[in-house]
Amino acid sequence: MKKVIAGLALLSTVSLSAFGAENDVLRFGTDPTYPPYEYKLADGTLAGLDIAVGKAICERASVKCEWVETGFDGLIPGLNAKKFDAILSSMAPNAQRQKVMDFTQSLYQDDTRLISAKAAPLGSNAEALSGKNIGVLQGSVQAKYALEKWRTQGVNVVEYPDQENIYADLANGRLNATLVVATAGQAGFLAKPAGKDFAFSGEVVKDPVLASTSAIGLRKGDEATRQKIDSAVSQLKQDGTISALEKQYLGAL
Template sequence: MNTKTIRDMRRARLAGLAALLGASLGMMTGAAHAQDPQTLRFGVEASYPPFESKAPSGQLQGFDIDIGNAVCQRMQVKCVWVENSFDGLIAALEARKFDVINSAMNITDKRRQQIDFTPAVYVMPIQMVAKRGAGLQPTPASLKGKQIGVLQGSTQEDYVRKHWASQGVSIVTYENQDQIFADLAAGRLDAAVQEVQTATDGFLSKPQGKGFDFAGAPLRDPTTLGEGTGFGLRKNDAALRAKVVAALDSLRQDGTLAKLSMKYFGRDIVAK
């Protein structure tokens, strides 16, 4: 056997070892990114009371948080909460930073193009808030030249851009709801559009909301505002979706969801 043949045999052996090592690493990487069957990771943007917010202690609290914890209990898994900006929730879900979006996200056709949803868990009206006595109404004619605040990436943003932005209404987007309320109270905004309970609990019932009120009737447009709020999941996670839906159905049937709704809102907003 000559020297060249020996070298060729060594190269072939090394190439085989490299391929085997690469395959092993690939399997390990895949396992590392696989969902832990004992854990359910929820993505949340925690500045939207009473749905999700932080207590002074830093602990997450709210209607969606309680529902999520109840789902984990029914599924017999550990809940892990991953905080993320609202407008980045879908991208973070697809990047596998968490398994389920649970953050007051309305179900719309636009979002369904990217992700799947559970059936609606609850339905909450969307309404505009403005200074009491300002005479503003949620119409392009009334709001022309005004500054309207909305949460970035929300269905509210889709609505106001579709119906108002092209008719002289200035739309200002924010990364979280607290910033909207701060600018509204400071006079940097003329009005803000958000879910009714969020406006009530996060602004109107607080000292900074004194002198403000709902302006006009709730907004309506199923295309942009959706058909209720549900959990968002990746399109290829059918098995996980089935488990989450089964847990939600169980919580609906035994009255747990209705009890949580009464706790936070004094009425039943659970989707039937």
């Protein structure tokens, strides 16, 4: 995943016409409710690991970044409707998504884990979760997995439009657990005061639908955008920028 794209001189000639209405703008669709990857500061400014990486990509590609905020389950429809040029929102490039869209090279490694109260640890399987209320982010691969594998076995899977509301309902007892990207759960909830009485529960959840990496989503066949972004990502990996940003936003996870 870290190989450097060859022929940068050739890539510099690739048209940027895929980058929105202006050829010097790259529009990213994102759902800013998933810290530490994408979230809003008190003043409304977008922040997070994906946001920082996106800005670095735009700088390397010599284009201007624009961000289009969209609910997670609306990102793929928005991309295909050309509301933005790429999805940068902690999206896993699983096999089902690859049927309808393309992806860049991977950005980060992500496992899926269950979070529950320390006082009430749970196994991360349908038998252990039967009758429990499990919150998932609508449109995520975690939601797809839970709906297909757990709901049919008596687990009450509750979909939410944003992850922050899941954490709130978990903290106040409306949910027994949430299924989430581990790094997001650690930095976005467990490391905060509201998450002090909670912890990862059970084993890492593994399934083909739960791709263990995240990448930038693209429209099918948009090779110009893919090459431009991949070139920038390769440079950012090679010079350590992405690793440094991961450490900044995720800590020693």
